[in-house]
Amino acid sequence: MCGIAGYIGKKPAQNIVLDCLKKLEYRGYDSAGVGYLLNKGLYTVKVTGGVDNLKQALQKNATPASVMIGHTRWATHGKVCTKNAHPQISENKKIAVVHNGIIENFLQLKQTLYLDGINLVSDTDTEVIPNLIMQKLKGKAYTIKNVLNALNKVLPMLKGSFALCILIDNLNCLFIATKFSPLVIGKTNTGVMVASDIVGLPQKAQVYKLKDNTLGLVFKDGFKCYNFNLEPVILQKLDVKNNGLDTDINGFSSFMEKEINQSPSALLNTAQNILYNNALSYIPKNAIESAKTFFICACGTALHAGRVLGYLLQKYCGIFCVVDYASEFRYKNNFLDKHSFCIFISQSGETADTLGCLELAKQSGAFCLGITNVYTSRISNMVDYCLFTSAGTENSVASTKAYIAQLCSAFLLTEWISKVLGKNIDYSYKDLLDVALCLKEDYYLKLQPVVNAIKDLQSLYILGRDIDYITAQEGALKIKEVSYIHCEAMPLGELKHGSLALFNNTTYAIVLLTQKELTQKVISNIIEMQSRGAHIILITSQKVDIVVDFCIYINNKKDVFSPFVATKVLQQLALLLAKQKNLNVDKPRNLAKSVTVE
16 A cells, blocks of 8 residues: 655656655555665665655755655554665665565565575565565676566565565666556656556656556666566556646645535536446446346445445345455355356555455456546456546545545446336436535534534444444444544444443434434434433434434435435544544544555
């Protein structure tokens, strides 16, 4: 999940690489570092903390180097400290590597290096890579040809995933390689860049994306690529209209606040683009009609969008759906076959576990549909057909408007499948226009008394029935992510089956009530919790005659659309809690935006 950058060209590299790393900081911000070539020497600068700390360190030691690699880290192997920051270098200080991914067999490789007399100093999996290259170059000159041959031997030894950018002392080029991790090249008039994501490249760059199992050489005026047998590979130039990152906070207190505010436009843009392009009509009808089971796989917030989609397909289309964590589904006996219709949801389109499930589905002959926000992602390239959301860039780690866009695609997809199967449905895409209007309402003032009451809690519960339980799961995730309060989502009907033992007069429970036919059952559950002394925060679109500690009324238009507005209320509650506790709402501890490793 780390971000890697590289530049070689006619300009000093320092500001170019730092700017790229800043745009990639959503991928990790535990530590950062650069490596560069200058006066026939290889140098590194590494710091703990984010890219701003790295900028300060380099301001004291500005370099005119025109060849540089950089890294911003999300720690997987080894604690956060400078020795574990990237670049990782070889024992002889001649090879520097920045890495995104995980080397699963690094312990065995470390043992091999140790037996060869090579001592490693970090706790990372990455450090084996420069030292393995050094080992294969033993007794040989450090030439481009010899390094390529060494990489040709080393890369097959690495089990797991990697995107690599490598500097070799005295060689005026970058070596790159990728397997199951994203890497793109951007070519401009003044040089060539390498980055983990298109957003890190200059806006006017010619963009090329490396396929899996590709090895490359990058020079100041171009690049060459090979497969792992060193046979030439031609990269196709991508048609990228805008690879810029929206980095203007526009007067908001955080990107999360800004992006919650952009939810109505994310919904409308997604609906308009899907409908204007007749995107749903390209899904083969026979794949829908012949499917015996629909499988939906995703992680985190995208999984909750998948659960809403599964709920809708079962409710309106009579389809049997299996919705599961991608990280669990891929290791089960999952019964995939040619009669399976598989849906994979990922905001980035690069989520490692979801990609693993996609590969299994393709091997089984299943029809594979992707839902993602990124046109150039691996998921969009691998599926049989992809439905694109139009949420725009999300800078904050906690997903907000992208989730709303995924919900929109779920409702539109369900409506289309119901038509294909001849099923009745009680909403249309026009209803989504009303939902967008409802999403314009803010709840900050109404929520502030709630925040004052719960900000110091160690634990909190969100409960609901039916589709409200799915919304509770997404709301609990948001509160955990940004406020660090343990927040557990539970189905209301399960309270008496054990969880009620935890309730007393110090307990706060957020209850969702948006489904009219369940009103009396939910009220009974509320009374049940109150009889144990619990404090109730009710979020509802229904008229209720019950006294609770706090009540937030929302406008839904139709009960089935409750996940949109109720989710926004919970997003704003999470934001206010984090702000009240003076936390960095956009960069929560221990997290990164795009999970590209298992």
